[in-house]
Amino acid sequence: xxxxxxxxxxxxxxxxxxxxxxxxxxxxxxxxxxxxxxxxxxxxxxxxxxxxxxxxxxxxxxxxxxxxxxxxxxxxxxxxxxxxxxxxxxxxxxxxxxxxxxxxxxxxxxxxxxxxxxxxxxxxxxxxxxxxxxxxxxxxxxxxxxxxxxxxxxxxxxxxxxxxxxxxxxxxxxxxxxxxxxxxxxxxxxxxxxxxxxxxxxxxxxxxxxxxxxxxxxxxxxxxxxxxxxxxxxxxxxxxxxxxxxxxxxxxxxxxxxxxxxxxxxxxxxxxxxxxxxxxxxxxxxxxxxxxxxxxxxxxxxxxxxxxxxxxxxxxxxxxxxxxxxxxxxxxxxxxxxxxxxxxxxxxxxxxxxxxxxxxxxxxxxxxxxxxxxxxxxxxxxxxxxxxxxxxxxxxxxxxxxxxxxxxxxxxxxxxxxxxxxxxxxxxxxxxxxxxxxxxxxxxxxxxxxxxxxxxxxxxxxxxxxxxxxxxxxxxxxxxxxxxxxxxxxxxxxxxxxxxxxxxxxxxxxxxxxxxxxxxxxxxxxxxxxxxxxxxx
Numbered sequence: 001x002x003x004x005x006x007x008x009x010x011x012x013x014x015x016x017x018x019x020x021x022x023x024x025x026x027x028x029x030x031x032x033x034x035x036x037x038x039x040x041x042x043x044x045x046x047x048x049x050x051x052x053x054x055x056x057x058x059x060x061x062x063x064x065x066x067x068x069x070x071x072x073x074x075x076x077x078x079x080x081x082x083x084x085x086x087x088x089x090x091x092x093x094x095x096x097x098x099x100x101x102x103x104x105x106x107x108x109x110x111x112x113x114x115x116x117x118x119x120x121x122x123x124x125x126x127x128x129x130x131x132x133x134x135x136x137x138x139x140x141x142x143x144x145x146x147x148x149x150x151x152x153x154x155x156x157x158x159x160x161x162x163x164x165x166x167x168x169x170x171x172x173x174x175x176x177x178x179x180x181x182x183x184x185x186x187x188x189x190x191x192x193x194x195x196x197x198x199x200x201x202x203x204x205x206x207x208x209x210x211x212x213x214x215x216x217x218x219x220x221x222x223x224x225x226x227x228x229x230x231x232x233x234x235x236x237x238x239x240x241x242x243x244x245x246x247x248x249x250x251x252x253x254x255x256x257x258x259x260x261x262x263x264x265x266x267x268x269x270x271x272x273x274x275x276x277x278x279x280x281x282x283x284x285x286x287x288x289x290x291x292x293x294x295x296x297x298x299x300x301x302x303x304x305x306x307x308x309x310x311x312x313x314x315x316x317x318x319x320x321x322x323x324x325x326x327x328x329x330x331x332x333x334x335x336x337x338x339x340x341x342x343x344x345x346x347x348x349x350x351x352x353x354x355x356x357x358x359x360x361x362x363x364x365x366x367x368x369x370x371x372x373x374x375x376x377x378x379x380x381x382x383x384x385x386x387x388x389x390x391x392x393x394x395x396x397x398x399x400x401x402x403x404x405x406x407x408x409x410x411x412x413x414x415x416x417x418x419x420x421x422x423x424x425x426x427x428x429x430x431x432x433x434x435x436x437x438x439x440x441x442x443x444x445x446x447x448x449x450x451x452x453x454x455x456x457x458x459x460x461x462x463x464x465x466x467x468x469x470x471x472x473x474x475x476x477x478x479x480x481x482x483x484x485x486x487x488x489x490x491x492x493x494x495x496x497x498x499x500x501x502x503x504x505x506x507x508x509x510x511x512x513x514x515x516x517x518x519x520x521x522x523x524x525x526x527x528x529x530x531x532x533x534x535x536x537x
Contacts, residue, residue: 032088036124038206041081046088048118054155057117057210058145059091062202063195065111066167071293072179072191075113075198090116090145094168095297099141100308100355106145110171110297115199116144118151118161121211129483130212132203132242133163134196136223136250136448139318140169140306153456157480160212162203166195170304171297173317175259176273178289187259189269189320193235196228197325200241218244218483222451224318226250226346230415231319233340234333235326244486246479247346248454249447251411252339253331253531259322269320276315279303310407311359334415337422343486344419346412347429347506351444353403357396368395372402379530386523400444405520410527413519416499426499427488430519432510433471437463445510453509454479467511475509 033055035042045057063075070076091114093106121128133149135142144163151161166172172192179188204214219242221229229245230252232238257269277283280303282291292300307314321329333339362368368389373380387405389398412428419426431450438444451457456476458464478488478496488496488507494514497505504517 032086035084036209038209040078042084043087044084045117049152049156051156054118054120054152055210056119056152057087059089059114060087060117061091061113062115062164062199063113066113066171066191067110068293071110071171072174072176072188072289074191074194078113090114090143091165093143093145094165094171095301096137096141096168097301097306097308099137100312103141104146106143108297112143112165112167113195113198114145115162115164115202116151117207117210118155119210119212120155120158121160124209124211126211127208127213127216128158128160128211129480130160130162130203130207130214130217131479131483132200132217132219133161134166134219134221134225134228135163136221136225137168138308138312139173139192139224140308142168142224148451148457149455150457151455154476154480157456157476159480159483160207160210162199162207164196164199166192166199168192169306169317170276170300170315173269173320174273174276174304175269175320175322176277176289176292177270179273180259180270182289185324187322187324188273189259190322190325193228193231193319193325194237196232197235197238197241200232200238204241215243216484217242218246220246220248220479221250222248222448223250227252227254227319230334230339231326231330233342233344234330234338237325239340242340242342244343244483245340245345246482247344247412247415248450249348249352249408249412251331251346251408251415252334253411253414256319256321256326256329256331257316259320272315276300276304309359310356310403334418337418339418339422341422341424343425343427343482344415345427345429345482345488346415347431347450348404348408348412349445349447349450350430350432350510351400351404351446352408353400354396354443354446356403356447357399360399362399363395364392365389365395368398376406376530379526382526383523386526396442405523406527409520410524413504413524414528414531417501420500425486427482427496428499428506428519430506430508430516431475432508433468435464435468450475450509471509471513474513478507 032044035044045055048054048056061078064078092109092112094112095108135144144165149163154161173189175189180186207214219229226247227250229247257266260268260270277288282288285291305314307316376383387398387402389395416426416428432445434445453472453475458468458472481490482488496507506519508516
């Protein structure tokens, strides 16, 4: 389990890492760049990096502020401006609760629909590959302005990097019968997913001005951002806006709430919205929506009690099967081959489960066995054999591996198999490198630790060593190569075979970086067998 001491350590690690990245980004920053024109008006940015080879444009509006009457409505076009708009500072983050593990938190405002662009292009006609990052945080926390997602190192490798904000929690995923009634599509919710689509549409219209190629866009993200990637791949509204996809520690399968139907014993999201209206005291008003829109963001947050993490208590906000943005259950659509037929990469970390174990008060073998039997029913005996806990001391490690495989590794393999079946090139990876500051904390290669490696933001002052920088060099180069060509293989990179159900191949990024086969094969087979049994019920 993660003790309070471990949490304090993590808070310190995140804080130091964020400050170091920020220092590196701002240390050699020039005041401004020459203006460029986007469809809403001219903007200027800043030159960043000690070599002054990258321009950054922060806080660029891609939609109108979703405030007042625009709260709980699809994103609207940004209002044009006169004169040059300075885009040197990040925009606000969407209102959100204090995040798990004490991660950084910026200025909060509902006026949050901004994106950020890093480009190494010297001319507008260079047509560089575009990497479009969607942040994680359980659809409840996070921002594309986080220092962990600084795009300078990737841009130096010849790509244009875009990070975005989208509405979160009750601002991004609240449904209500009256909200559906005022919609032309008779649906509500999914505003956060619509924000992501609006940002992609902005990229299609404007990225050429930054030297990017609108016909070579890779969407990628981690955790909820990764799951968003998988949902964008089956949304009719997003088709044609991207050309490759990378899913880091998040998939398409899982429990998805529906707008009006009760499925898998989950309350429909319109009903969740009615419950929130009642908690706000707006349900008996003559105009409940007007009353809800008159509430402050702080009141909305407090009443919504948004859940965080895999096992967090409270209201779980997220994507909604509404028949429009998401026509059907995303996992079922992937299984039916209805996802975008583009090159695809997916992967996981070796210890995804450790950061979530604080939410599971299970310390003894009897509790562990009861949990496994209640969750996995007929498959429990096989899983207890594969992930045994013979003593109480073995429970945290067994739980970590069980959660890692059943919630992350297995679903990633399912995605790769669905992609192969649909005729796509698919690549699977597993990240196992444990940085020096984590070795003695028993958190391992935990959830989200691959991000600085993929972004090339592994800094010596943050406690990394030469091996970490080498892993980051190879990993970020593979991501860039994939964005450019749809294939992570290239000169000076280890051979990474495409995934097939026959070869069951994946690339391990760790103390050794090389191709392997059969990652948790037996446990993944159990998971797929269990899923097939559930579908037959």
